[in-house]
Amino acid sequence: MYINYTTTGQLVLPMDIEVLIPEHHLCRTVDLAVEKMNPNILLSLHPGGGRPPYHPKMMLKIILYAYVNRIYSSRQIAKQLGENIYFMWLSGNQKPDFRTINRFRSNRMKDVIYETFFGIVDLLCQEGLVKLEDYYFDGTKIEANANRYTFVWRKATEKFDTKLDVKYKQIVLSIEEVMKEDEQAEKEMDFQEKLEAAPVTSEKIQETIKKVEKKLEQEPTNRTLKKAKRQLEKDLLPRKQKYEEQKATFGDRNSYSKTDKDATFMRMKEDHMKNGQLKAGYNVQIGTEGQFITGFSLHQRAGDPGCLIPHFELMKKYNRPKPKTLIADSGYGSEENYDYCEKEEMEALVKYNTFDKEQTKAWKNQIGKLENMTYDEELDEWICGNNKRLTFSYERKRKSENGYESVKRTYMCTDCYGCPFQSSCAKGKNTKSISVSMKNQKQRQEVRERLTSEEAKKKYRQRKIEVEPVFAQIKHNSHFQRFTLRGLSKTTVEWGLICVAHNLKKWATYTEKQQKVRE
Incomplete structure (x- = not known):
């Protein structure tokens, strides 16, 4: 005999779905953390007016719980709201569609992602899980949501732009030969020298086109002017505008992707083709304590040394408590970083490259x-x-x-x-x-002396089991090796949510262990 089974009978569920949620389930930790946060952070997201929006607390809860469970697609999150009782409970059985979820995550959260993250860190501090005294610092590169082969390189752009300038000057010389009068020819012998010295811009090319058009009104059959006008309009001007736009997009970088212009091409550890190919990505920097993430920042530069100061300046912007000790690997051991730590009164347990x-x-x-x-x-x-x-x-x-x-x-x-x-x-x-x-030599001597104490050695050894396991947890266990959103502001939101989800998962694990000890 078997237990009675049928798919046609009516399924009877309790009126209150909370009865089905275990006492120490992860979704309860997510719910508790968001409820304990400063309510003003989320309430500022909606200015008011129009149709009443979904409550930001509810939206944040379902997104965080999705990230905790390695669900990063807004469509998949929307699907879970109709199938998963934990999502149903967190949402109060409300069902925002995937567009609403994505709009909240991408547009609304970008203004408060750091406040949200640091709000959770403060809760961890209140629970005694972190002290915010030691700061274990390291970085990794995460691939951008961009086509791997849509790259634009600064050197190539500058090379093509220089060739365009040469061609423009040749055309202008041919135009001048036609346009200038014989008596003025002797007065303008230095015209070529002035032309070589003057920078070529899209505005200058447009001025030249107008000048040629005006002359063509007097000589409509002049083939030289017609050809020059056609070359300037159809070829040189569009290309010059494109190169100017590319140079503005570069900023201080050497490359960017056409499909995510904020992403820079970097060398990644995760190389699917095993040939050292550069891929569009972001340099992610985090600080940890007890494997909880206590600070993060995203950078468009590939090198780690130059990311330390912007990272801590960002922390200062959000009035974060200054750590007493900074522990990082030799990749950050530069004169500039040592000097910054000294000015900020942080003890730097940071080796230099030859230590x-x-x-x-x-x-x-x-x-x-x-x-x-x-x-x-x-x-x-x-x-x-x-x-x-x-x-x-x-x-x-x-x-x-x-x-x-x-x-x-x-x-x-x-x-x-x-x-x-x-x-x-x-x-x-x-x-x-x-x-x-000479300044760096003095700094190196101080580092050598600092790292001779047993306490400093112990903290530096601890670095190996602090930051690297966090990256391993996120990139391999949580399968987050590539951003799903595009643009620096949106990827910052996404990484911030990843960091919050990581902290909540560890918090829930710690709470569960403590409960088992008490029992």
């Missing part, structure tokens, strides 16, 4: 390494292991992407001839030279 190599015996035996030399402060000279002196030659200034100015001093040895180490030390050159920032 680990300096501890090896092979490195210490290399006589040409700056770290193995002695500095004579009185004479401003460096002394190598063979007692040869490197004297000051010149200095140069360099500006970073963030506007930081560093000074590099170059020292050269005048006594390299006959030295038995010349070939290995000078690396094939006649004389040994070094380029050094």
Whole structure:
């Protein structure tokens, strides 16, 4: 005998669907977190007027619960509202369509995503899950929702633009030959020099077209002018406008994608073709504590070192508490970043790029390494292991992407001839030279001293089990390796929701473990 089964009978469900929700289910954590947030954050999203909108708390709950469950499509979220009891409970059995969900996520949330994220972080702090004292910092690259082959490169644009300028100047010279009168020819011998010096713009090309049109009214049969007008209108002007638009889109970048103009082409770890191909993406930076994400930012630059200062300036903009200690890998160990941490009174447990190599015996035996030399402060000279002196030659200034100015001093040895180490030390050159920032050398010495304490070593070792597992959880366990939205503002919203979902999932796991301990 079997338990009675039929698909034609009436299914009887309780009037209150909450009865079916387990006490410590993840959706209850999502509900609790959104309810505890500052209500003014979400209530500011709708200015009022027109048809009453869905409540922003409800919309945020269903989106966060979807992201917790690796559902990133607005169509799939809308589908769950009619099939999944957890979504039904969070939505109060309301069913916004996928357009409404996507509009709320893309347009409404972009103004308050950081307030929402930091609101959840503050709740974690109240629960005692984070202290916001140690900040484990790292970055990764996430592929943009863009075609992999619709790239535009700055070098190519500048190359084609230069060729266009040359062609324009040739056309203008041919026009001038037709238009200028014989008596004026001698007065305008320097016209070509002026033409070479003046920059070519789309406005200038338009002015030239108007000038040619005016002359054609007097000489409608002039073939040279007709051909020049056709070339300028049909070819040069559209291309010049396109190049100007591309240059404006580049900003400080070297590339962008046609399908997501905010995305920059970067080298990704996840390489589907296994050939080191560049793909459009964003550089994501996060700070963690106890594997909870306590800060995030998105960047259009591929390199990590220049992202640290903008990240913390963003944190400062939202009045976030300053961490006492910053822990990051050697990718962030630059003079600019050390200087920023010192000014902001953050203890920087950040190695520089040669820190680990300096501890090896092979490195210490290399006589040409700056770290193995002695500095004579009185004479401003460096002394190598063979007692040869490197004297000051010149200095140069360099500006970073963030506007930081560093000074590099170059020292050269005048006594390299006959030295038995010349070939290995000078690396094939006649004389040994070094380029050094004195400020950075002082910073490196401070880092070496700082990282000798047991507490600092323990915190730095902790870095390996702090940030990297978070990225692994998001990119591999949650299958989020590519954005679904396009544009910097929208991808910032999406990554912010991913970070909130990650924190809520960990919060729920922690609560469940605590409950089991009590039982």
